Structures are given as structure tokens and as C-alpha cells.
Amino acid sequence: MFAINRFAALAALVMAAGSGAALPLAAQEQPPAPALRPASTWSHDRSGLTLPATLAGFTREDSKQFDNEGYNVGVRFSDKASGSWADLFIYRAAPASVAVWGDRATSGMFANPMLGEVDIATVRIARFTPPNGAGDKSGLRVVTPTKGELTSSGLAIYLHDGWLVKLRMSSQTMDAAAMEVRIGEFVAALALPAAKRPAPAFAEIEDCATPLVTGKKAKLSKLDMMGSIMLGGLLGAAREKDAEETGAPVSVWCRDPASQPQYGVYRPGGADDRYLIALGDTGTSLSVGGYDMGPLMKPSKGYLVTQSDGVTDYVFPPFDRIPTPQQALGLPGNVAPVFSAGLLEENKGATITVPGK
Numbered sequence: 001m002f003a004i005n006r007f008a009a010l011a012a013l014v015m016a017a018g019s020g021a022a023l024p025l026a027a028q029e030q031p032p033a034p035a036l037r038p039a040s041t042w043s044h045d046r047s048g049l050t051l052p053a054t055l056a057g058f059t060r061e062d063s064k065q066f067d068n069e070g071y072n073v074g075v076r077f078s079d080k081a082s083g084s085w086a087d088l089f090i091y092r093a094a095p096a097s098v099a100v101w102g103d104r105a106t107s108g109m110f111a112n113p114m115l116g117e118v119d120i121a122t123v124r125i126a127r128f129t130p131p132n133g134a135g136d137k138s139g140l141r142v143v144t145p146t147k148g149e150l151t152s153s154g155l156a157i158y159l160h161d162g163w164l165v166k167l168r169m170s171s172q173t174m175d176a177a178a179m180e181v182r183i184g185e186f187v188a189a190l191a192l193p194a195a196k197r198p199a200p201a202f203a204e205i206e207d208c209a210t211p212l213v214t215g216k217k218a219k220l221s222k223l224d225m226m227g228s229i230m231l232g233g234l235l236g237a238a239r240e241k242d243a244e245e246t247g248a249p250v251s252v253w254c255r256d257p258a259s260q261p262q263y264g265v266y267r268p269g270g271a272d273d274r275y276l277i278a279l280g281d282t283g284t285s286l287s288v289g290g291y292d293m294g295p296l297m298k299p300s301k302g303y304l305v306t307q308s309d310g311v312t313d314y315v316f317p318p319f320d321r322i323p324t325p326q327q328a329l330g331l332p333g334n335v336a337p338v339f340s341a342g343l344l345e346e347n348k349g350a351t352i353t354v355p356g357k
Contacts (some may be wrong), residue, residue, distance in 0.1 A: 011068045025099035025337050031140050046070050047163045048193040056186040058086055066091075072283070083172035086186060092310030092344075093164045093283030095276065099253055101164055102140040102336045103205050104281035105343050108178050109142070109155055109168065111261060116148025124176055125201045130158040130165070141183060144171070145176040152179040155211075156187050159199040162310070164283060165190065208254035208270055209217035218327055221302055223338060258325050277325055284309040286328050291318070305331055311347065315339040 042051040042063060053060050058077035066072040072091035079085070093101055110118060123144045127137040139158030146153055153170040153247035169183055254263040256275065264278045274289035287306045305328045314337040319327070341350040 019199060019201075036210070038069035042075065044070070044073055044090060044340050047166075049159070049163075050191045051075060051088075051089055056182065056189050057082075057267050058084075058186065066282075069311070071309075072108050082174060084170065084182070086167060086169040088190075089166040090163050091166075091283050094285050094287075094310040094313075094343075095251065096159055096162050096164070096310060097253070098138065098140055098157055098159050098164075098199065099205050099249070100264070100266055100278050100283060100285075101166075101275070101283065102142075102202070103255065103266075104278050105155055105157055105166060105168075106142050107261065107264070108281045109153060110144075112153070114152075114170070115144070115146045115153055118144050119148065122176070124154075126180075128156070128158075128187070131188050131190055132160065132161065133195040133198055134158055134160045134192075135195070137201040138199035139187070140202050141180070143180045143183065152176045154179050154183050156183050158187075160192050161195050161197055163192075165192075203252055204300045205253050205266065208256050208267055210270075210272075211257045211276060212265065212267065212272065212325075214264065214322050214324045216321060218321045218323040220302065220335070221318045221320055223317055263325075263329070270353045273322060275325070277328060286332070288323060288328055290322070303312060307332055307337070308343070311343055313339075313343060 040053055041061060043049065044343060051060055055077065058079045061076040063073060063076055066074065070077075072089075074089045076085055077088065080349040107154040109115070123142065126141045128141050129136050129138045130139045135158070141154065141156045143152065143154035145151065150170050150172055152174050153168075155166065155168050157164065157166045159165075166185075167183060167186060169179060169186070171179060171182075174182065250270040253266040253268055253272050253276070256267055256353050258265040262280065264274045266278060268274065268276075274287070276288070277286040279285060285308060287308065288303060289306075290301070292301050302320055303322050304318050305316045306324065307314045307316070314332075316331045316335055316337050339350065342348045
């Protein structure tokens with residue numbers, strides 16, 4: 001176990017209590033493909049995860065794919081003898097951060113009305129070491145006793161070679177201590193290929209010391225054809241450079257008070273000139289940051305909003321100054337991106353979109 005910032009945890013709990021919660025599998029918030037029936041062994045080809053028909057006393061039931069390409073899947077398990085069930089998810093995420101997505105998953109868990117009133121002092125939070133060499137103390141486990149329809153509920157989340165593995169478990173009979181043991185047994189039994197890149201140790205997220213200040217309202221800049229081509233070309237070159245560099249420092253995030261039940265706002269190192277909006281707890285985010293391209297294009301400076309799910313990046317036209325989170329959230333579905341790029345070996349490639357006449 002490790003000490004946690006009780007104030008930050010309580011703030012997240014209170015904030016999350018204002019939102020409704022769906023059933024665990026539905027929490028991925030994407031249209032499911034047809035359910036697959038259980039077989040003796042279930043496998044996920046993209047990650048290499050394999051699941052037997054029974055695991056740690058749970059029986060595997062249906063699986064669902066939440067995207068068209070199979071980068072986001074979930075599997076339901078049940079233990080009818082103890083009135084317990086578990087939902088296992090494996091998916092790509094941006095950023096690939098247990099801290100960010102663990103914070104969102106915890107907020108979503110506490111928003112579930114089935115948990116009833118939760119005493120934050122009884123919540124058990126711990127780092128753990130995932131199986132298959134995924135990284136020493138790199139996982140996060142959260143378990144709480146409940147007073148509603150359930151007796152306990154919990155989650156475990158960790159990173160395995162760029163894949164987020166998330167387990168949600170609830171029970172009508174187990175106490176929190178038993179739940180903690182069952183979650184540990186379940187995670188230990190997961191079969192994935194040996195990790196090639198162990199994740200760093202988990203570092204908790206605390207509240208930012210000061211709130212994000214954006215100043216005057218930002219305005220979208222209009223790019224002509226040449227500006228769009230130049231911006232897209234430079235973004236593509238920057239991504240190739242990032243892919244070649246290794247050993248980059250891991251971001252330590254803080255939680256901005258602009259966070260809401262539906263999304264979290266996070267800032268790397270408490271920075272005041274860039275931030276991230278984590279949408280729900282499904283791995284999709286909007287990142288906001290400045291650029292300076294000198295005399296190569298106009299506008300030479302500005303702020304870009306990038307939507308990413310860990311599989312593909314979509315970059316929107318620049319703002320003239322740092323936008324508010326509400327402005328950034330207003331881009332997807334309303335403004336066409338000017339650049340997109342695949343992030344994985346199997347979908348690498350960039351597309352530059354130029355404005356019509």
C-alpha cells in the first residue's frame with residue numbers, strides 16, 4: 001500500500017458523483033460489434049492476449065469489440081456462486097499513461113450508483129507489479145467496500161507494451177479484502193507475450209497548484225493550401241523524429257480544477273502553456289500545445305489541438321492563442337482536421353487535408 005493524497009481523491013470522488021454510470025462494458029462508449037460466443041480459448045491477435053474458458057474462479061462469457069479494427073475490446077466474466085462479475089478491457093490509449101487513465105477509471109467507478117455512498121477513508125489503493133514483465137510497481141489497484149447493491153467493487157489497470165489492460169470487478173458477497181485478493185489472482189493469471197518495454201513505476205496524480213489560465217478568447221486561424229501542406233509536412237517530420245528517439249522522460253501530470261465528471265483536464269509538470277483533456281475513460285484524448293515554425297508558414301505561431309486514441313492522431317487547424325478546454329472540445333465533429341497520422345507499425349502513414357476553394 002502507499003500513501004495517497006486524500007484531498008485529491010475526495011475531490012475526484014465528489015466530482016464524479018454528479019454523473020451517471022453505465023454498465024461496465026458499455027462504459028467504453030463506442031458502438032459494439034456483434035458479441036462473440038465463448039470458446040475454449042479466446043484470443044486477441046493484436047495484443048497477443050489469450051483467455052481460457054475459466055480464469056481465477058470466473059467463467060468467461062461474451063466479448064465485445066468497440067471499434068472496427070480491434071484495438072479496443074472487452075470480455076465479461078462471472079462467478080455466479082459468489083454473485084460477482086468482472087469486465088476485462090484491453091485497448092490503445094493516448095497518452096499511454098496509467099496515471100491519467102487510472103484517474104479517469106477511478107472517477108467512473110465511484111460514479112456508479114450501484115456503489116451507494118462510499119467512505120473515502122476505506123478505499124484501498126495500491127501499486128502492483130503486473131505479470132509478463134510489464135514493469136515493476138507499474139500497475140494501479142483500487143478497491144472499496146460499498147453499502148449499496150454491492151458489497152465491494154474495484155479495478156486494476158496497467159500498461160503492457162502500449163496496451164492498457166483494465167479490470168473492473170464487483171461483488172454482492174465479497175468484502176474489500178477478498179475482492180483485493182481476487183483481483184490480484186485474476187491479473188496474475190492473464191497471459192500476454194513477455195513485455196518488450198516495461199512500463200515505469202506508477203506515479204499518482206495530484207491537484208495542480210494553480211488553475212489553468214487561458215486569457216483572451218482564442219480564434220481559429222485560417223490556413224490556405226500552402227499553409228496546410230507546410231503544417232502537415234512539418235508535423236509528419238516531427239512524428240518521425242519522435243518515433244526515432246528513445247528514453248524520453250515520462251510526463252508527471254497534475255489534475256486541473258477545470259476537470260469534469262465527463263472528462264479530466266491534466267497538465268504535464270503543472271505547465272501553463274499546454275494541457276490534455278482525457279475524454280471519459282476509453283483512451284481518447286485531446287492534447288493542446290503551442291508550435292513555432294518561424295518564417296516557414298503563416299501563421300508562424302499558434303496552438304494546435306490533437307485528437308488521439310493511441311492508434312491515429314487528428315490535428316485541427318491552429319488557434320492564435322491557447323484555447324479554453326471548452327473551445328478544444330468544440331472541434332471534433334464540427335471542424336475538419338488538417339492532418340492525420342497512423343501511430344502504429346500496421347497503420348503508419350499521414351494524410352494532409354487542404355481547404356477547398
